[in-house]
Amino acid sequence: MRKVTDFALAGFAAICAAFALAVLGGLVVVVAGRGASALDVSFLTGEMQRAGAAGGIFWHLVGTAILLVSAFLICTPFALGLALVERVWWPGERGRRFLRTALYTLNGLPSILFGIFGFIVLVQWCGWGKSWLIGGIVLAMCMLPTVTLALVERLRAIPARYLEAAAALGLDRAQIILAVLLPQAWGGLISGSLLGLARAAGETAPIMFTCTIFAGATWPQGIKDNPVLTLPYHIFILAQDSFDPAVGARLWGAAFVLLALVFLLSLLALPWRLRHHEEADV
Amino acid sequence: MTRAWSWFFSMVAAGAFALLVGIFAWQSRPVWSHEGWRYLTGANWHFRQQEFGALPMIYGSAVVALVALLLAAPIGLGAAIFTAEYLPRPARLAVKALIELLAGVPSVVYGLLGILLLRGWIYDLFARFEPLSGDTLLTAGVLLAVMILPTVVTFSDDALRAVPATQRRAARALGLTRAETILNVTLPQARRGLASALLLALGRSMGETIAVFLVVGRQDNQLPAHLLSLRPLLEAGQTLTTKLGGSETHIAAGDPLHWAAIVGLGLILLVITGGLTVLGTTLGRKSDA
Amino acid sequence: MSDPAPPVLRVRDLAVFAGEKPLLRRASFEVGEREVFGIIGPSGAGKTTLLRALNRLVELIPGLRVAGEVELRGQPIAGLEVNALRARVGMIFQQPVIFPTSIAENVLFAARRLRPLSRSERMALTEHALREAALWAEVRDRLHAPALSLSAGQQQRLCIARALAVDPEVLLMDEPTSALDPKSTHAIEELILRLKATHTIVLVTHNAAQARRVTDWLACVCIRDGVGEIVESACCATMLDSPQCREVVEYLEHTR
Numbered sequence: 019m020r021k022v023t024d025f026a027l028a029g030f031a032a033i034c035a036a037f038a039l040a041v042l043g044g045l046v047v048v049v050a051g052r053g054a055s056a057l058d059v060s061f062l063t064g065e066m067q068r069a070g071a072a073g074g075i076f077w078h079l080v081g082t083a084i085l086l087v088s089a090f091l092i093c094t095p096f097a098l099g100l101a102l103v104e105r106v107w108w109p110g111e112r113g114r115r116f117l118r119t120a121l122y123t124l125n126g127l128p129s130i131l132f133g134i135f136g137f138i139v140l141v142q143w144c145g146w147g148k149s150w151l152i153g154g155i156v157l158a159m160c161m162l163p164t165v166t167l168a169l170v171e172r173l174r175a176i177p178a179r180y181l182e183a184a185a186a187l188g189l190d191r192a193q194i195i196l197a198v199l200l201p202q203a204w205g206g207l208i209s210g211s212l213l214g215l216a217r218a219a220g221e222t223a224p225i226m227f228t229c230t231i232f233a234g235a236t237w238p239q240g241i242k243d244n245p246v247l248t249l250p251y252h253i254f255i256l257a258q259d260s261f262d263p264a265v266g267a268r269l270w271g272a273a274f275v276l277l278a279l280v281f282l283l284s285l286l287a288l289p290w291r292l293r294h295h296e297e298a299d300v
Numbered sequence: 301m302t303r304a305w306s307w308f309f310s311m312v313a314a315g316a317f318a319l320l321v322g323i324f325a326w327q328s329r330p331v332w333s334h335e336g337w338r339y340l341t342g343a344n345w346h347f348r349q350q351e352f353g354a355l356p357m358i359y360g361s362a363v364v365a366l367v368a369l370l371l372a373a374p375i376g377l378g379a380a381i382f383t384a385e386y387l388p389r390p391a392r393l394a395v396k397a398l399i400e401l402l403a404g405v406p407s408v409v410y411g412l413l414g415i416l417l418l419r420g421w422i423y424d425l426f427a428r429f430e431p432l433s434g435d436t437l438l439t440a441g442v443l444l445a446v447m448i449l450p451t452v453v454t455f456s457d458d459a460l461r462a463v464p465a466t467q468r469r470a471a472r473a474l475g476l477t478r479a480e481t482i483l484n485v486t487l488p489q490a491r492r493g494l495a496s497a498l499l500l501a502l503g504r505s506m507g508e509t510i511a512v513f514l515v516v517g518r519q520d521n522q523l524p525a526h527l528l529s530l531r532p533l534l535e536a537g538q539t540l541t542t543k544l545g546g547s548e549t550h551i552a553a554g555d556p557l558h559w560a561a562i563v564g565l566g567l568i569l570l571v572i573t574g575g576l577t578v579l580g581t582t583l584g585r586k587s588d589a
Numbered sequence: 590m591s592d593p594a595p596p597v598l599r600v601r602d603l604a605v606f607a608g609e610k611p612l613l614r615r616a617s618f619e620v621g622e623r624e625v626f627g628i629i630g631p632s633g634a635g636k637t638t639l640l641r642a643l644n645r646l647v648e649l650i651p652g653l654r655v656a657g658e659v660e661l662r663g664q665p666i667a668g669l670e671v672n673a674l675r676a677r678v679g680m681i682f683q684q685p686v687i688f689p690t691s692i693a694e695n696v697l698f699a700a701r702r703l704r705p706l707s708r709s710e711r712m713a714l715t716e717h718a719l720r721e722a723a724l725w726a727e728v729r730d731r732l733h734a735p736a737l738s739l740s741a742g743q744q745q746r747l748c749i750a751r752a753l754a755v756d757p758e759v760l761l762m763d764e765p766t767s768a769l770d771p772k773s774t775h776a777i778e779e780l781i782l783r784l785k786a787t788h789t790i791v792l793v794t795h796n797a798a799q800a801r802r803v804t805d806w807l808a809c810v811c812i813r814d815g816v817g818e819i820v821e822s823a824c825c826a827t828m829l830d831s832p833q834c835r836e837v838v839e840y841l842e843h844t845r
Contacts, residue, residue: 469649
């Protein structure tokens with residue numbers, strides 16, 4: 019009886035793991051399978067024609083890239099500031115814990131709320147209309163908790179002996195930060211940002227109110243009333259329409275490209291994350 | 301200098317997030333005075349008649365999230381037991397990395413798969429119950445289950461690994477089998493962390509917009525007469541997030557009361573997901589204190 | 590040692606490898622009935638590894654490989670069902686490992702799984718095990734209190750009671766008193782001397798004085814050429830008073 023339970027639990031656990039991997043892996047296979055036929059150079063470099071039934075996704079890639087770059091640039095100083103405040107200057111462990119809980123909570127907020135927020139404050143109150151910059155700001159807000167927490171974890175992992183040695187050499191707080199913390203922090207910033215960007219690249223809800231349209235935009239000329247085309251929104255709109263077979267493979271192709279982009283960003287973060295994992299075990 | 305800049309950016313960030321919460325609270329005021337508690341308990345949402353009852357959407361969000369959790373929890377926990385207790389370290393890290401990678405699949409891609417695959421399956425599977433279409437609360441729930449599976453696995457694995465090896469070793473040294481050790485030593489001691497994992501997964505399910513939007517049918521006022529009946533699973537529904545993501549948000553922009561009602565939904569969503577996440581995080585925190 | 594029946598434990602050319610690297614080599618010894626067999630030596634020499642090979646606990650550590658033979662009453666332990674083996678050969682660790690439940694539940698943690706026990710059997714077994722471990726008097730009124738509320742010395746005795754509850758033939762003890770204060774140490778040493786009447790004990794100890802007080806036969810494990818090895822094995826008094834091996838002499842000097 020004991021042996022039966024032993025075997026049964028092992029079997030159950032293995033089946034669950036296999037199922038989970040199969041389902042998740044399977045969906046990637048399906049997307050890749052259906053989308054691969056649309057992929058060629060003209061798809062990636064051509065612009066959309068006939069509302070997605072022909073042409074390519076060039077401007078969508080450009081728009082997504084613009085959003086990601088601006089989100090990264092906007093997010094970085096805030097994440098660094100918050101992480102440094104949490105590690106160095108915030109008095110008291112309770113306050114720090116509160117700050118971290120706040121960050122985890124923000125991380126769990128639905129991204130659509132950030133989208134509506136951007137809609138209210140920037141699109142309407144500031145009168146910017148739909149603008150790529152609003153998209154960057156909103157995505158930066160979505161990313162901020164992820165990047166800040168990655169930075170905080172990275173900084174926490176710095177062994178105390180480095181900080182003690184620096185203090186013993188007579189460096190003051192600001193110098194310690196610049197000399198010891200920041201250089202180590204870059205790794206956390208990069209890996210955290212890549213993870214945040216991977217998530218942001220796939221977001222549709224926050225951008226659909228604030229910065230993207232379905233057709234007609236190319237390179238933004240200014241800030242106000244300058245929306246962009248984006249991959250996720252493109253897929254979102256086309257997915258809802260009754261199915262034009264001509265759109266079919268291209269829609270899957272766009273999904274495949276988006277998936278590849280997200281995976282690429284996540285995988286790029288891996289070397290830093292692995293290195294950090296090992297150091298933590300030492 | 302660094303100090304001043306760090307505080308500056310932190311304050312601005314804190315201010316922005318505080319502003320977000322403030323705006324949702326402030327701009328929804330009109331609907332609270334108009335409807336009072338009926339906003340939360342009213343079963344009808346007819347914006348043209350200025351009647352705003354959010355209960356069907358709260359119900360929809362809850363049902364979809366619960367279905368997702370009921371499906372994902374056992375499978376996710378089973379998979380986590382496998383990675384945490386049966387796999388050697390290199391294999392475990394590889395599998396975890398793979399699952400975390402798959403966690404990054406964008407919700408719009410899930411939505412696409414939901415439309416093109418899941419919808420048809422559910423419709424065929426339940427054909428004898430004569431559903432109107434494949435866009436149902438159940439479809440959304442099943443899709444969400446797949447979406448939150450990586451979250452459940454990753455956090456559950458962490459919770460299980462947090463149980464010290466000395467406990468496992470002592471149990472095995474007494475002659476307990478591996479299964480007995482897992483069931484009587486590891487799982488009970490990982491209770492808190494596992495609960496935290498489920499709460500966080502629940503929070504994520506309630507906040508998911510795009511994938512649910514594409515397969516749930518977005519039909520208003522679908523509150524059933526009996527809250528525990530199963531029929532609504534096979535009918536279209538509406539959740540807090542899908543209403544917010546729909547066209548009504550643009551329509552409402554002109555009318556203060558309608559706008560307040562929409563923003564109020566956002567406030568409800570904020571409170572629910574925020575509460576679940578705080579609960580999940582603090583529970584998880586205590587277990588590694 | 591010229592008993593017609595096989596010795597309780599016979600170890601022949603036991604070796605343990607971490608991958609390709611040997612940790613322990615050529616350990617050979619025999620443990621007789623109702624004997625306290627002591628293993629001493631410097632830290633890191635491989636005493637714990639040796640002990641853990643005796644109940645196949647080394648198998649739980651990935652990457653470790655065992656060669657050679659260990660026999661329990663003439664039967665190779667590699668051929669026995671591993672969980673049944675571990676019920677016959679119990680282990681006490683250096684740090685008492687207490688499960689986060691009550692005292693009574695800790696005592697019966699393994700015993701209740703070996704065969705179904707009625708309520709009265711459970712109570713009788715709990716009392717018996719706690720008495721054998723010299724803990725009954727101190728906890729009889731609070732059997733349902735959390736076991737973690739006990740002092741370190743009491744916790745270690747609880748671990749012994751827990752191991753005794755499955756009725757083992759052999760007890761392996763890995764430095765059971767190093768984490769305890771002198772009073773608790775004394776109590777456990779007394780306990781070992783009492784348990785000797787009914788059980789066979791293999792005791793790893795850091796402390797030569799403890800070995801003198803408690804053990805009958807000693808093996809000294811030292812590092813030779815980077816690998817742990819039993820360098821000398823003799824009757825306790827003989828080893829401690831007139832050690833033969835250079836490494837043993839050095840070790841005993843250190844611990845004096």
